[in-house]
Amino acid sequence: MIDKTSPLPIYYQLVEWIKGLIERGELKPGDSLPSEREYAERFSISRMTVRQAITELVNGGYLYRQKGVGTFVAEKKIEQQLMGLTSFTEDMKSRGMEPSSKLVGFEIVPAPSYISHQLNIMEHAPVYEIKRIRLADGIPMALEKTYISANLVKGLTEETVQHSLYHHIENQLAIKIEEATQVLESSVATQQEAEYLNIQKGAPILLIQRNTKLADDTPLEVVKSSYRADRYKFMITLKR
Amino acid sequence: MIDKTSPLPIYYQLVEWIKGLIERGELKPGDSLPSEREYAERFSISRMTVRQAITELVNGGYLYRQKGVGTFVAEKKIEQQLMGLTSFTEDMKSRGMEPSSKLVGFEIVPAPSYISHQLNIMEHAPVYEIKRIRLADGIPMALEKTYISANLVKGLTEETVQHSLYHHIENQLAIKIEEATQVLESSVATQQEAEYLNIQKGAPILLIQRNTKLADDTPLEVVKSSYRADRYKFMITLKR
């Protein structure tokens, strides 16, 4: 576990070890860690060294401390960030509206060629196509289409999709989400989008495409969201 | 400077003090700090306490360390982030294109009402209106209009604008840029935009508006950029 003769710093070995426990799911979000003193004793190292390791993990967002109580595993980071940036739910709530979601399509289809390319699978290989309408106060705001390779993620059901898709995926694959890229562009509504969103064909649309990758660089999903431009703006805040 | 009887932790006092030096410009980007040992001696505190303070500032992006050499003041953070997210220059270069910029308007005008509102000034108060066209490989990609209160920033010239606007502003105001908000939306080209960008009126446009605030919460500028939707997409990457 900890090798004092290694050229790698002790605190760094501890960082990597704990990170591993979290990534392999042996420590789950909300779990408490052994106390700093316990780690120090267990590995026969100084408590300050343990603190250095834990401080790194806290800064990295893996853990959080609670004075007088203990140290705990934090929620997963990317999911947080994805939320922070694109969560329809959060956005709408902050504007005082009531968000909801309606599943309007769930099937396995042969991948359209540009999707197969982005998911790095064979053309026409089977993919889940999950269509949702996002509403705020009951008004349609966006059409969201999610594509996931059916050979990669198995056993998706309408049930799963309605609840925690990410959780199901990470559990099944035992590989964590590593990176997400979002591309925003301006476009005009297609016939299909116009129907679902209750607008004119050709009306301005904000297209947001998110590509999510796993830790081993496998593309996991492509999510295409079409937002009504008259009702939705995308906001980012940068703080010093 | 450092008050050992204060209820505030010593390392925290040191963090705030150094942060103050940087924000007041007494320490400029690239400047070297006294060594950790020197700080420890000067304030009669332990070197580990000094390290704790400096580590915080390093994590916060204010400083960076160089082993065997010293500790230095980092470049300003927001400017970096603004660059990372919206820099036309960076974006175009990464796509292998040659970015350039053409100043097409520089005048002082009475603020349009929505601008005066966002800059928190009187309606019709004078503002600089700076119009630029952004080009890639000589092709117009975006029209960018910047509004800055003329009562806040004085003595702007066409010269200054062509070079380092931010630098000039921070020097003159002695207040740092604190926060920036970006709003992206989809729209269609107005007559003016169509002319400048050489597209049809009504063609899809990606509107990006950036509002920058100073540390004391004064709005500094409003930048409205209109990008050709057929040529420009906005990308964000989230890494774990």
Place this chain on the structure above:
DNA sequence: TGCATCTACTGGTATAGACAACTGTACTTA
């Protein structure tokens, strides 16, 4: 002159110990 070496400095890692501040639980007391 040019190269190697020495030296004095920097930050990086690690120890062992001390006390403070905070929290939850178990116990005592009115």
Place this chain on the structure above:
DNA sequence: TAAGTACAGTTGTCTATACCAGTAGATGCA
């Protein structure tokens, strides 16, 4: 029963010290 108290355990802060590793400049030699 309800409120207060004591205690044990946690993280937070701080000290004094030691040695390692990297860097730059001075020194000395061929």
